[in-house]
Amino acid sequence: MRTADLELDLDVFAGPFDLLLAVVLREEISLLEVELGAIVLAYLEHLDEEGELDLEAATEFLVLIAALLELKSRLMLPTEEEPELDLGPEEAADELLARMLEYRRYKDAGEELSRRFARESPYLYRSAPLPIELRRISLEASRQAYDPDRLGVALGDLLTPPPAVDTSHIRPTVSLERRLDVLRDLLGRSARIDFDDAFGGEDRLTQAVTIFALLELHKKGEATWSQERNFGAIEIRGQRTEDRGQIGAGRARS
Amino acid sequence: MNGSAAELARTVEALLFLAPDPVPVGELIDACEVSEVQIRNALDLLAEELAPGRRGIVLREVAGGWALATDPGAEPAARRLLARPKTPPLTAAQAETLAIVAYLQPVSRPEIARIRGVSSESGVQTLSERGLIEEAGRSRFGAVIYRTTELFERLFGLNGLEDLPDVTKFDPTPEDAAELRERLLEAGEQRAAP
């Protein structure tokens, strides 16, 4: 069975896998709503039923699911800081398509090379040492052919350590506990907090972990939060005992 | 050396018999101390004498030079005599890696991995061990970069890299690509319709 025909039954979509890819490309379904994990599970189930691994199909599946994952992660990341990631879903889809086509080009070229290799392999070449009278090379007859500086340059290159790896994109770990403490501290001092006022200056990872901490507070009934519209301000309210029971869960930006 | 075209053809045959690698025309000219026209004539004559089916050996133009090889018909007997196992075919991973190196050389391993979408360490290593690719220096980040070897050209019957088929030959036509996209979009519309 082709990977494309893998039958899916997800919350937002029922049908074959390649149709899902098509409706995502067409933006009939937001990829954000598609649980990619469920697709992987469906595929694993299918493999189980099949009983044997079709490598070709498995590769195809991996390439497709990886493309979807990359597309989805692009959609989830704000893009203002990284121009090379600053692609709309349309361009991202096109870029992924281009990458898959580039891969196919070399895959097909490789197949052509394999055919050529098989066609040429019956031609055998001689590999025998030269007859003894041709092997003797007099040292005196040889002349300078190389510049000794070539050796110095090569050694100098080997002495040069490689440029330090740029680690500026690796951010320090942000602890959930610490973000919980910060939120509780702020809510202790003020009943309402505007997310952007309080955390807008933090880096992206810190903001994300703070959102996660908010979910935790919401679950424990310590706070609620709301957002009037997409990309609007997020307001956080501390939950006093008398307010509990009135849940107004907000939606985060992503 | 002077003498008739036939004599020169004999000398060229002897040189190609001895030389471990394909010999470029320029080196034949220097070794035989004759003109390029004379060498070309001698090679023509030799090609005729060694035309496929006439002798046990044939004349081939590979890897930028001329070489003698055995006639393919002798392969089974040759493998029995030399106890040489049949050359294993290329695996799909090796073929893909080799194609990328052949067409994009010089190219670094990270670049190969980017195109293939998987780590390509073992493919690169096996191709190096088989002598099909070799190091060609380092990128500015210190990564070793690779190119194909003369042996690659010889084993693939290429007289040079320009003998490789045009890589765009393997691309889908713009019409095909557009049609593929169109087909996907149509499938989406059918899905959207009730």
Next chain:
Amino acid sequence: MNGSAAELARTVEALLFLAPDPVPVGELIDACEVSEVQIRNALDLLAEELAPGRRGIVLREVAGGWALATDPGAEPAARRLLARPKTPPLTAAQAETLAIVAYLQPVSRPEIARIRGVSSESGVQTLSERGLIEEAGRSRFGAVIYRTTELFERLFGLNGLEDLPDVTKFDPTPEDAAELRERLLEAGEQRAAP
């Protein structure tokens, strides 16, 4: 293999072309899967085709069996083509390997690989074949160690190893007082690190 005497003669020619040493009749019989009479006939036919003066190669019966050899008339040209030191331009990998051996000798192959950050088998082999480096015994761990040769000095126009260019001229950090070997190993490990 079956077929006509001419076809068998072609196969025998191919076998003798490939074999580095003279081939006994018995081995030809086994490889071609024919009778001794058939092989003798094929050898007779081949001897006629390769009679002296007809081709660039001749058939010879020597101690141990049958062999192809070049016609003596081609020797001067063969000497011009082949009997000279091979001095094609050094590849980057070869230059790195040779520099390590020249400056650190004696040095073992594992050390060379550690400094370069990649396996250096083929570089070492090519340099040995060209006579630029040679084995100089074994390290106490059993690894082969290498040094440069007299031919190396000749081809680089050096009167001795003390004539090697002063490495501080090419050293990016000449103020570093640590021993050259230690510094090379350290830089190599940094390159090999992911």
